[in-house]
Amino acid sequence: MGVAIRTADEEDRELVVRLLDAAFQSDPVSGWVFPGAEYRRKNHHKLMAAFTDIVLDEGRIDITEDDSACALWVSVPAGEHGGADEDKEEAEDEGFARLRESIDPGNERIELIGRLTAEVHPAGRAHEYLWMIGVTPERQGEGLGTALVRHVLDRCDGEGLAAYLEASNARSRDLYRRLGFEVSGKPLDLPDGPQMWPMWRDPRV
Template sequence: MALEIRRADQSDRDAVAGLLDEAFRDDPVSSWVFPDPEHRAAVHGRFLGVFVDVALAEGRIDYAVDGSAAALWLRIPAGDPEAEAAEDEVPARMREAADPDNERCELVGRLTGEVHPTAEEHEYLLMIAVTPERQGEGLGSELMRPVLERCDREGVPAYLEASSERSRGLYERLGWEFTGDAVRLPDGPLMWPMWRKPRAGAAA
């Protein structure tokens, strides 16, 4: 049965933030940002909620009708100084919202921002989450498919940062390629920036 998808709106904000919290609670990057599990449980949802707010205001959130998965997308213009300035504000907002005394809240966004490509317009997969009990069923691939098919039709590339080896493998199967410039979190895990070229003739 195909995954039924709708576009999330402001009324879904807390549910989507809760889904991200649940899906990424034990992610290597989240564990680096908030090493103490109890503290992470208390602030992690507020941290990722900033991503939800950004996507609702400036992009789109594709949301499974049953609440099992969500994908947050932003269309990034080529070389737009205003867009770059707005993106630069997000790490500080995340730190302020979640854990003001924790510089890692802001550092992870600063480091990924430094390698984010700016020369070409693209779709940016800000985050994608599947509820833990449904992971491994292909919901993430199905959720991304409409946007990737549109990218192929319009000749628009896509970009993301993979936060684990497992997610990197998923994205590679869908056409993303590692850019070769890994983000190295100090005394922490790697993140893999990935670029997907549009597939000519892949979608009618």
């Protein structure tokens, strides 16, 4: 049976934030950014809200019709990310600093995760960037995340577009491999924390 998918709008903001917050409470990278279960419960949702706002403004959020899963995508033009443009890098750094200040000023890892993932994000070719994907915990393992990703990958294949993401745990890394992604370069080792895997997928013809 197919999974019906719709595009989110501003009215879906709180739903998306709740989905992402619940889905990533036990994720290794979220645990590194917000160490300790109680601290994470109090603060993690603020970062998910900030990410949701950015993607609602700059990208697209897909949601399953039953409101149990969502995927955040941003279209990246050719030449963006990872370049040597000092003005652009400075603007990115300022953005990460503002993000930290608005969420939890004392938590340097909020700013650091943004800087580190920006450094490994590939430049050159245009691509679709899967920023985050979240499935409510009680529905995980049912193929909803796969359906959301394939929904965009089918379009990428039709338009000759690549896709990129950073896998935040080994389970998702292996799932993305089955969808045609390959680890791109070395894993990203978070300081005193887990690994992330930058992954790239060329369009299939």
